[in-house]
Amino acid sequence: MKKIFIIGGMGAGKSMATKALVEEGLPFIDLDEVGHEVLTRDYVKADLVEAFGEDILNAEGEVDRPALAAKAFVNEIQTSLLNSITMPRIEETFADRIDDLAKESEAVVVEYSAFKNRSISLAADADCIIAVLAPLDMRIERAVAAGWDEEDVKRRIARQITDAERIEVADVVFHNDSTPEDLKRQVVEWWDAFKAGNA
Numbered sequence: 290m291k292k293i294f295i296i297g298g299m300g301a302g303k304s305m306a307t308k309a310l311v312e313e314g315l316p317f318i319d320l321d322e323v324g325h326e327v328l329t330r331d332y333v334k335a336d337l338v339e340a341f342g343e344d345i346l347n348a349e350g351e352v353d354r355p356a357l358a359a360k361a362f363v364n365e366i367q368t369s370l371l372n373s374i375t376m377p378r379i380e381e382t383f384a385d386r387i388d389d390l391a392k393e394s395e396a397v398v399v400e401y402s403a404f405k406n407r408s409i410s411l412a413a414d415a416d417c418i419i420a421v422l423a424p425l426d427m428r429i430e431r432a433v434a435a436g437w438d439e440e441d442v443k444r445r446i447a448r449q450i451t452d453a454e455r456i457e458v459a460d461v462v463f464h465n466d467s468t469p470e471d472l473k474r475q476v477v478e479w480w481d482a483f484k485a486g487n488a
């Protein structure tokens with residue numbers, strides 16, 4: 290099964306590019322969603338409380354994601370601490386989902402927001418890494434329009450790799466600085482070529 294990873298900074302348009310491939314019939318895995326599932330496990334909650342304190346849990350004892358984000362994205366050390374707890378569990382779930390999909394699908398799209406490095410990541414055996422890029426101010430504006438707090442978005446972006454690093458690692462680059470239709474056109478054109486073995 291071909292593994293196609295979509296990387297890009299917050300607000301770049303990964304979900305939109307993923308949606309265009311899903312409309313072409315591909316199954317997908319959203320690692321943000323896998324990350325949310327992992328946070329509901331008791332042993333993960335226990336590790337997070339030990340690392341970040343009791344106040345990352347709400348009254349029901351579930352992880353309060355905004356509260357955790359406020360602590361985890363303040364600096365590189367805290368983000369690494371978060372990743373060291375969540376990533377191994379995300380990796381396990383990802384491997385299980387890939388095994389299941391491999392029985393029935395030729396290809397899968399994986400939206401991977403926290404991508405850092407091709408050699409030591411879930412994308413180590415990627416068949417294709419697609420970077421979705423957009424200018425920083427546009428990304429912040431879009432994320433804020435989608436309901437995110439501006440300072441929170443800036444903190445998260447500061448913890449992510451840069452577009453220059455994404456360009457270096459990617460096999461394909463889409464520029465999402467125009468309309469959604471323009472992004473979709475780039476995605477579908479690439480997919481048609483990839484399917485035909487020309488990309």
Ligand SMILES: CC(C)(COP(=O)(O)OP(=O)(O)OC[C@H]1O[C@@H](n2cnc3c(N)ncnc32)[C@H](O)[C@@H]1O)[C@@H](O)C(=O)NCCC(=O)NCCS
Pocket residue numbers: 298299300320321324325328353354355357358361368371372375376379401402403404445448449
């Ligand atoms: C900190 C948490 C609780 C915040 O939850 P919240 O619902 O507010 O955000 P959500 O998960 O939907 O992520 C939104 C965006 O934040 C950014 N982001 C999330 N996690 C990370 C991270 N570890 N490093 C850099 N950016 C991140 C991405 O751009 C992502 O698309 C959550 O993001 C989390 O548990 N992150 C660690 C797991 C992880 O790395 N997930 C990303 C997929 S691999």
Ligand SMILES: Nc1ncnc2c1ncn2[C@@H]1O[C@H](COP(=O)(O)OP(=O)(O)OP(=O)(O)O)[C@@H](O)[C@H]1O
Pocket residue numbers: 297298299300301302303304305306321402431432434435465466467468469470472
């Ligand atoms: N070309 C575009 N024109 C206008 N709005 C756009 C465009 N591309 C994306 N958006 C909007 O910008 C927001 C961010 O896009 P999207 O959710 O696809 O980004 P993302 O890379 O998945 O972000 P995140 O890291 O937060 O998951 C969404 O509300 C989306 O509808």
